[in-house]
Amino acid sequence: xxxxxxxxxxxxxxxxxxxxxxxxxxxxxxxxxxxxxxxxxxxxxxxxxxxxxxxxxxxxxxxxxxxxxxxxxxxxxxxxxxxxxxxxxxxxxxxxxxxxxxxxxxxxxxxxxxxxxxxxxxxxxxxxxxxx
Numbered sequence: 085x086x087x088x089x090x091x092x093x094x095x096x097x098x099x100x101x102x103x104x105x106x107x108x109x110x111x112x113x114x115x116x117x118x119x120x121x122x123x124x125x126x127x128x129x130x131x132x133x134x135x136x137x138x139x140x141x142x143x144x145x146x147x148x149x150x151x152x153x154x155x156x157x158x159x160x161x162x163x164x165x166x167x168x169x170x171x172x173x174x175x176x177x178x179x180x181x182x183x184x185x186x187x188x189x190x191x192x193x194x195x196x197x198x199x200x201x202x203x204x205x206x207x208x209x210x211x212x213x214x215x216x
Contacts, residue, residue, distance in 0.1 A: 093151065099141045102130055155179070155203050169194055177203045 099120040104110040111118030120141060123131035124212055130137045134154070154160070158177030163169050163184060165183070172178055178200055180191055 086204070093147055093208060096145050096165055100138060102128065147181050158201060158203065160197055166190065166194060169198070172200055174198060177201045179203050180205075 094155055100118050101110050101121045102123045104118045109117065110112075123140070125131065130140060133140070150211075151157075155177055158175075161168075161172050161176045162179050162181050163172065165187065166179040179196055180188055180202065183191070188201050192202060192205065195211075
């Protein structure tokens with residue numbers, strides 16, 4: 085189970101919407117609402133790239149082509165059932181989809197036989213139960 089060569093991903097700034105911290109609907113209290121929307125105003129300081137303001141997403145902030153889309157250095161494949169598991173290559177990482185406990189345990193057992201890596205081995209709350 086050797087990890088694939090993983091060039092270090094560069095740290096990117098968080099691209100947050102203009103004035104997200106002032107309005108509840110833009111994500112002051114709910115993080116998922118803080119997603120980027122382009123600044124449109126004529127005098128908008130972010131659109132004008134004023135120094136000291138947050139940066140806008142641009143070409144060049146993306147990942148390298150060889151590591152784009154990888155999860156922890158593995159090409160991820162989503163597995164929902166045992167038939168999906170047959171298509172997985174040994175060097176790929178497996179992400180178990182939204183399945184029940186019985187099917188999840190069966191997938192985990194079969195994956196260990198194959199020798200592939202599970203990237204999300206534990207579901208909600210399972211890690212604590214297994215550790216105790």
